[in-house]
Amino acid sequence: MDAAPRQTRDVARPTMKDVAREAAVGLKTVSRVVNGEPGVSEATIARVRDVISRLGYRRDDAARELRNGQVASIGLILEDSTDPFYAHLVGAVQDVAQANGMLALTGTSDEDPAAERDLGLALCARRVQGLVIVPAPGADHHYLAPELAAGMAAVFVDRPPVGVRADTVLTDNRGGARAATAHLIAHGHRRIAFLADAPGIFTAALRREGYRDALAAAGIPADEALIAMETPLPEAVRAALRAFERLDRPPTALVTGNNRTTVAVLRALAQAAVRPAIVGFDDFELADLMTPPVTVVAQDPVGMGRAAAHALFRRLAGDDSPARSIELPTRLIARGSGETPPPTPG
Amino acid sequence: MDAAPRQTRDVARPTMKDVAREAAVGLKTVSRVVNGEPGVSEATIARVRDVISRLGYRRDDAARELRNGQVASIGLILEDSTDPFYAHLVGAVQDVAQANGMLALTGTSDEDPAAERDLGLALCARRVQGLVIVPAPGADHHYLAPELAAGMAAVFVDRPPVGVRADTVLTDNRGGARAATAHLIAHGHRRIAFLADAPGIFTAALRREGYRDALAAAGIPADEALIAMETPLPEAVRAALRAFERLDRPPTALVTGNNRTTVAVLRALAQAAVRPAIVGFDDFELADLMTPPVTVVAQDPVGMGRAAAHALFRRLAGDDSPARSIELPTRLIARGSGETPPPTPG
């Protein structure tokens, strides 16, 4: 399980000692110059600087961290970097980190709990001061307990942690799905299907609850045949749609539970004659250019990233109040696909 | 310029010494157990393991790196993580890194050369063994020279390095643009406009050359009024399109130089009565669901990421042959927008 390439590609890398010898000063003086500490004469500074650039010296953060206990950096664990939602989230976290003078080290778990764990431990081993985590499905975060006890901070995004307490930044999943469903009801639909990710996915389950809330509030009886919880793979989505069509009273409208499902549905229905009204959970880049443009309940990935980063830095600044949970609101963006009325029977 | 939160949040973190004392063994024995080295009795291993998990001990990679010279990790510097093209690229690099037992630390330059430099130096300070870099526009990589001399490996992706020699993985920009333009010519177009990113962008300039190649090969005189090189902002793209329309003989077809430009064009033309034929450079997720579906010259971000990572690992394995440049082919995907003939005059 260890690394494959194990060569000593290291040519002598100059150290402070080399600089000190070359500049004919003490080790500590070089350290002072490198770190901009006061108490060094201009002449000495110039001489040391000169030697540094001549030798191409670069301070070694490993030694620095060993000595100081830590170096300014945080870790960021994503579930999937190719999903635009997470891409925007990571962008926001990195911006905040950079503004705070922190290096953000990012890694991807690829939805694999074991990979998430390995990545988290590797970042901990590098003694990051904090961790922002988008948990992989089924992940267990007990492994973080010793780190948290040792003073590391952690913030979870999009899904709550399992097995440890920590700040969490979530979308108002239930409220958003409720709004999406209510929007379709307001436009006259009574047979509304819900198509989302597997029920084990935290967000998917909550969104289903929001869907049920809206139906109940409108006095529409829930029909389990109108609910499909599937991994958003093309075949699975196509199958679910076919099953809906075969029903005695097929749905006239559809709430999709995440952007991958939405896109899969659009693709499956691309050449369908009739198309149900659609409201998607989570916005996506070209929703406005679809025909018809797709109505969505938008999440705020940038806001989530920012909130998570701020929560993390608040902890790093010493805040040790109990773990908080932040919930960001969603926003319904009506574009057309969700405002078509149901076909009038007869 | 230093970090803001500077608290000592560190509670005593157990070290090998603590484990050794608690387990009543020597320091080196703990090290052996932690690293799975042979020569420790089963009983001792069990005892040490027990203490390790009881104390929540975690090996410190900083000390390890200081001692060993390095720890398995590579760095990855992106220009923009929210661009799907780069998102897929980073995914591929991370996959290969993981397969090689390496941790990939990713950061974003946000198209700022200074940020790229800072990030690169920070990763070097952490003594990553290699760096995969998507250069920010205008970046200068002289700063890497000492690192490369010290045995670090670097591979550049999508754009070549400036000021240092290193392996480079590029798209066949010129050939791709040539193919895109030739496709439109083959469908009868003679007035073909080219709309791409600023001419300072490496890829944009090459793609323009490919466009010119195709026109020349078909004996069509080049018309500078049909070439617009702009940052792909909505207003700039709209303005360029308006300028095209106002020409005496407006273009009947359009080659767009990157996916952001393509999308901006589609959005600007969304409610236009007549739409020129369009071929876009670089595929994008929902191109097939546009009306009409968008014909593109697809790049291979995953292939590029993989090629870059493999090149890097080859270097890490000791290959010190001269720097290579790898060029990946493009693939024209005809979907409809590029196959409409020009309107027959009269």
Next chain:
DNA sequence: CAGGGCACTGACAACGTTGTCAATCGTCCT
């Protein structure tokens, strides 16, 4: 029963950096 080999174990130094503390020198005050 001596000697050699083997399995297991631990003392120690060193990696590059920085905080602590002491030394040196020149200047200024009384």
Next chain:
DNA sequence: AGGACGATTGACAACGTTGTCAGTGCCCTG
């Protein structure tokens, strides 16, 4: 003139880990 003070400087230890090397005790062979 004597002492004090500030500015500048460097020697040294320690951070946590691992490679080297030197044991220790045991079993096996002759």
